[in-house]
Amino acid sequence: MAEPMSARGPEIVCEAVTKSFGDGPSMVEAVAPLSLSFAAGQMAALVGPSGCGKSTLLRMVAGLEQPSSGTINLDGETPEVLQRAGAFAMAFQDASLLPWRSVQGNIALARRLARLRADPEAVAEMIARVGLAGFEDARPAELSGGMRQRVAIARCLVTNPRVLLLDEPFGAVDELTRARLNTELPPLWKATGTTCLMVTHSVREAVALADRVVIFSSRPAEIVGDIAIPEEARSDKAARLALAEEVSVALAQGWDEAGTAERLAAQ
Amino acid sequence: MTALAREQWPATIGRVLASVAFVLVLWHLAALTVAGSYMLAGPVVVAQYLVENSSLIWRALVVTAQNAAWGFLAGNLAAIGLALIVLMIPQSRMLVASVALVVFCLPLVATGPVLRVLYGPGPGPQITLAALSVYYTTFIPLLVGLRAAPGNWFDMIRLYGRGAWSAFVHVRIMAAMPYLIAGLQVAAPAAFLGAMVGEFTGADRGLGVLTLRALRALNVEATWAIALVAASVSMVAYWAIGWLADRITPSRPEILLATTPAPVRGPMAQRALRALVLGLATTVIVVALWWLVMEAFSLNRFFAKRPDDIWHYLVTAPNATAHRAALWTASTATLVQVVPGYLAGLFLGAGLALLLALLPILAGGVLPVAIALRSVPIVTTAPLIVLALGRGAVGTITIVAVMTFFPALVACIQGLRQAPGQVLDLMRLYATNPLAQLWHAQIPAMLPAFFAAARLSVPAAILAVTVAEWLATGRGLGALMAMTASTSDYNLLWSAIVVVAVGAAFGYGLVGLIERLVLARVAPEQLRR
Ligand SMILES: Nc1ncnc2c1ncn2[C@@H]1O[C@H](COP(=O)(O)OP(=O)(O)O)[C@@H](O)[C@H]1O
Ligand SMILES: [Mg+2]
Numbered sequence: 001m002a003e004p005m006s007a008r009g010p011e012i013v014c015e016a017v018t019k020s021f022g023d024g025p026s027m028v029e030a031v032a033p034l035s036l037s038f039a040a041g042q043m044a045a046l047v048g049p050s051g052c053g054k055s056t057l058l059r060m061v062a063g064l065e066q067p068s069s070g071t072i073n074l075d076g077e078t079p080e081v082l083q084r085a086g087a088f089a090m091a092f093q094d095a096s097l098l099p100w101r102s103v104q105g106n107i108a109l110a111r112r113l114a115r116l117r118a119d120p121e122a123v124a125e126m127i128a129r130v131g132l133a134g135f136e137d138a139r140p141a142e143l144s145g146g147m148r149q150r151v152a153i154a155r156c157l158v159t160n161p162r163v164l165l166l167d168e169p170f171g172a173v174d175e176l177t178r179a180r181l182n183t184e185l186p187p188l189w190k191a192t193g194t195t196c197l198m199v200t201h202s203v204r205e206a207v208a209l210a211d212r213v214v215i216f217s218s219r220p221a222e223i224v225g226d227i228a229i230p231e232e233a234r235s236d237k238a239a240r241l242a243l244a245e246e247v248s249v250a251l252a253q254g255w256d257e258a259g260t261a262e263r264l265a266a267q
Numbered sequence: 268m269t270a271l272a273r274e275q276w277p278a279t280i281g282r283v284l285a286s287v288a289f290v291l292v293l294w295h296l297a298a299l300t301v302a303g304s305y306m307l308a309g310p311v312v313v314a315q316y317l318v319e320n321s322s323l324i325w326r327a328l329v330v331t332a333q334n335a336a337w338g339f340l341a342g343n344l345a346a347i348g349l350a351l352i353v354l355m356i357p358q359s360r361m362l363v364a365s366v367a368l369v370v371f372c373l374p375l376v377a378t379g380p381v382l383r384v385l386y387g388p389g390p391g392p393q394i395t396l397a398a399l400s401v402y403y404t405t406f407i408p409l410l411v412g413l414r415a416a417p418g419n420w421f422d423m424i425r426l427y428g429r430g431a432w433s434a435f436v437h438v439r440i441m442a443a444m445p446y447l448i449a450g451l452q453v454a455a456p457a458a459f460l461g462a463m464v465g466e467f468t469g470a471d472r473g474l475g476v477l478t479l480r481a482l483r484a485l486n487v488e489a490t491w492a493i494a495l496v497a498a499s500v501s502m503v504a505y506w507a508i509g510w511l512a513d514r515i516t517p518s519r520p521e522i523l524l525a526t527t528p529a530p531v532r533g534p535m536a537q538r539a540l541r542a543l544v545l546g547l548a549t550t551v552i553v554v555a556l557w558w559l560v561m562e563a564f565s566l567n568r569f570f571a572k573r574p575d576d577i578w579h580y581l582v583t584a585p586n587a588t589a590h591r592a593a594l595w596t597a598s599t600a601t602l603v604q605v606v607p608g609y610l611a612g613l614f615l616g617a618g619l620a621l622l623l624a625l626l627p628i629l630a631g632g633v634l635p636v637a638i639a640l641r642s643v644p645i646v647t648t649a650p651l652i653v654l655a656l657g658r659g660a661v662g663t664i665t666i667v668a669v670m671t672f673f674p675a676l677v678a679c680i681q682g683l684r685q686a687p688g689q690v691l692d693l694m695r696l697y698a699t700n701p702l703a704q705l706w707h708a709q710i711p712a713m714l715p716a717f718f719a720a721a722r723l724s725v726p727a728a729i730l731a732v733t734v735a736e737w738l739a740t741g742r743g744l745g746a747l748m749a750m751t752a753s754t755s756d757y758n759l760l761w762s763a764i765v766v767v768a769v770g771a772a773f774g775y776g777l778v779g780l781i782e783r784l785v786l787a788r789v790a791p792e793q794l795r796r
Contacts, residue, residue, distance in 0.1 A: 059422075062422075062426055063425075063426075064422050064425055064426065080428070083425070083426060083427065083428035084428035085428070086427055086428065088426050088427070089426070090422070090423070090426050092419045092422075094419070096417065096419035096420060096423060098420065098437070098438070098441070100441045100444075109437065110423075110427070113423070113424060113427035113429050113433065113437070114427045115427075159427075
């Protein structure tokens, strides 16, 4: 890429973070006190039942949502400081492309917003790397769901972010395309040393992609599993299956009522 | 409306041409049957008149179109300005919208003569009336459009540490564009209408002047010819904006000119109090604006009445009771014609839309014609209805009904299309009969559009009734305003303006209240969260 490789991603430290929405009787406690941290350059998968607060946590890390209490620091800085430095990139479940901009225009806009100089070559190169060469001038409406997600990923990577936040980026994509995206795209961001948090529903995806899988229980979320995925396990099919099994069991505990979790533990 | 415009131009044009030919034949046959009476001139005579008087009509058309264009520009700029104020100061939304509504409810029939006195001869009143008749229908969709973008788009802007300005430049402007265009499309014929009403009030040139002359001389060919020209120009303006817009924003969503009302929330007393405060604040601002404008231009108190003059005239003057009685008589005369016409137009429009939903084969042919006819400013064709149905109540009620019929029809057809396709598929899967589908899925989806049309039709219906009364019946508020304008009884004229504006705003609020109650029962998910 034209840009020099950015500094490695920051360490992310969440301390006793809570978030509640609304007040009075309609108050929802989306995140109960939660403390966890992610090492610099780590690629972590967050897994848990839907509605447990994963998106909210991601949005707080990005500074899009203020914690109700507790703190979030990235290498000792607040999210706002990193926002202004153009350090973040985020992909949403629906690609959230601007429909009136072409593929090229959507990707170039990210550089502009991040206050980077316009760099058509970098944009073109990124389009090629997500396999969309030839679609530079297409509008989002002319692309398939999988193609749109690839544009969203390209938009994330073109600013060479220090923190990459992926909120079920392939959630709306069919299984086959998803498997392909999962093998094609992660190498692109793993190489850059960015700290990456990825929310996913798929255990297989989590184990195959991440260095670490954090498993949440249903709301109010607690961490019911925190599993490191050693590099060796990735090439060993048996080890990968065993890990996937481990994650699934932990996830089942988190999913169910506490009683089931105890039963599982007793077995 | 816009999705249709985009669909397939050749097919649409073909259908339109076929409909035009069909209408021409019908028209010709009708003219043959009633030959000799003073109501209908056949297409041949009208064409003849147009050819013989082409240079006269052309000159008038240029004048009217010019005034309409300036008013179009001014009114839409005002709408954009108001929308930007609301965007910058979100708390001002309700207040700005209410004040804008009251100003929109000013009866053109009365503001016309007043403006005529203020401006003297020349195009001032025409341009002002054109501007007044367009700004509200652009302002309301713009309000929706500026907030129409999904939250994620704004999150992306914030993620890169950018603020409201970037969000405005990169997201809001483009997201609002389809709404602005929809507003401009409706505005084009409305501006033409405003300009013509302005010409009715004593201009010396323009299509409005020719209309008045033809009507007074009972010149049937001329009346028809001018109405035809005015209607065609309005339709062409409507389609031209749609065509241009299709080139600028290729993927416009089909949108409804509706602001979804806030839900009925909180205890009754609190809601009533909020409405009361809003009403009071609106009144204070409108009265202050009124007074300020009069004083700022130091307008002559003889014709530019101040709020306290009207108060004196209606309340503290020695014969205030007589003044109030005169207004009351005129108001009730107007009310008994505007209400039946309004309701008839609205429900016939909705009814036809439902019928078309059951017989979808017909819908493809009716919608383009309905959209075309909706863009015809009814005032330009009102003289025809007067000729055809006479100067009695039937004619007036019909004019009002036609005015509300087409917007209701178009809105309801669009609303019916909003029914979620998957729900309908599910119902078909269970072989639910079409009536049950209509009742459970399509009507609830249609209601917001229906009510949006119902709300906007209130001022439109009042415009129609006052114009009809003024041109034809000689009764009611429209006639009262015309009469007082010509006898220089400015106290009574201004009082009538107040009554009409307050009545229209009140009717609009009433429809909004009914809308909220109905939607809360039938389709609570349609209320703004
Ligand atoms: N802006 C909001 N307002 C109110 N409640 C919210 C908001 N965002 C999230 N929630 C609630 O917080 C909880 C967690 O939501 P979310 O973080 O989206 O969960 P997840 O991404 O794990 O599915 C849910 O119960 C959700 O309804
Ligand atoms: Mg989520």
